[in-house]
Amino acid sequence: MRVTGVEELLELLDGVFEGRVDSTSRAASEHWDGILLREGHPLNTELPDARRRTEAVEFLEVDFLREEVPGGPYDLVYDSGCFHHLAPHRRLSYVKALREVLAPGGYFGICTFTAGLMGSDEPDDVLMRSGRLGEGVGYTEVELDEMFSWLELVDSGPMAKYGANANNPVFTQDFLTVALFRNPAKAAA
Template sequence: MHRNIRSVDDVLKLLDGLFAPEADRWSADAADWWDGFYDDRSRQVPFFVAKPDENLVGYLDRGLITPGRALDLGCGPGRNALHLASAGFRVDAVDLSPTAVAWAEERAREAGADVRFHCGDAFELTPDELGGPYDLIYDSGCFHHLPPHRRISYLALLDRALAPGGHLALSCFATGEMGSELPDADFYRASGLQGGLAYTPESLRWIFSDLTEVELRRMRDEPPESAHFGEPFLWTALFRRDA
C-alpha cells in the first residue's frame, strides 16, 4: 500500500504515470522515445530542416521582439535557437532528447553559434541551470505535446522564468488541421495524447490570459525553396508579460 501524495508536484507526477512514455512526450521517461524519433536524420519530418520559423523571423523583422536573453523550449535540432543567436540573443535551449541536443550542438558548431544547450526536463531544471529571467521564451511545437495537467507546470515556468516586459512565442496544432480535439478528461481515459493536442485561438487566449496578446494567427505555408519554415496546420502566438 502506498500513500505518497502530499503536494501538487506529487499529483502531477501521479498523472504523468497514467500516460505511456510514447504518449506523454514531455516527461523524462519519454527521452528514449524522442531519441528514436531524432535518430534518423533523413526522415521526412518538416521541422528537421535547418530553417527558422517564419513567424520568429517576422517578429524580429518588425521589431516586436528585440535581442536579450532567450529560452528555446523543446529545441530539437536547434534551428530556432541558432537563428536567435545569430540575431544577437543570448540563448539557452533545452530538450529531453540527448540525440536532438547532440544534433543541435553539431549545427551550432558548424554555424559558429554561441548557444548553451541543456538536456533534460525544463520543468525540473533549476533557475541556476536555466539562467533566466528571459526576455523571450520560444516554443515551437512543445506545448501541444503536454498532457493537460502539465499546463500548470508550463504556466509556473513562465511565472518564474519570463522577465517583466518579456515575450512568450509559441506554435501549436490548430483545430481542424492537426492534433486531437478530445476534451481534456478523455485523454486520461485513453491513457494517451493521440499524437498531440489541438487548440483554438480562444483556448490559447484563456490559458495565457495573464499575458497580453500581441499577435495570434495561422502560420504561413512556406514553399520548399523558402529560407523559412512554415506549416499552416499550426497556430503562431506572441504574448507579452506586462512590466
C-alpha cells in the same frame, strides 16, 4: 503511496498516460529521433522556424519544466513544439515555470498544433480517461489566449506560408498555430 502534495499528484497522474507524458524531456530524444528523422515527415527539416534578426541576441536552450534555468528572468521565451505534447495536468507545471522565467514586459512566443489540423481535439476529461495524447493536442487561438490569460495577446494565427523562398528559407507548416504574448507585469521597484 498517499498523495501529500501537488507534485506527488502530478506524478500520479503521469502514470495514467501510456509513457508519453514525459515525451517533452531530454530523455525522450530517441523517441523523437524515430519520428522526426523518418523520411517524408513534415518536421524532418533543418530550416529555422524563427530567423535571427540581430547578432545581439543570446539564445539559451533549456527544459524549464525539469532543469534549473540559469540567469533570468528572460525578455523572450519561445516554445517550438513542447506545449502540444503535454498532458492536461502538466500544463499547470508549464504555466508555473513560464511565470517564473518570463520577465515583466517580456515576450512569450509559441508554435503549437492547430485544432482540427494536427493533434487531438478531444476535451481534457476524455484525454485523462483514455490515458492517450496520440501525437499531441491541437489548440485553437481562443484556447491559447485562455491558457495564457495572464499575458497580453499581441498576435496569433496560422503559421504564415510567406517568407519561405530561395533567398530566405524558413520552416512553415499549415497545421501549426503561432502566437506572441507579452507579460504586462511591472518590474519590482
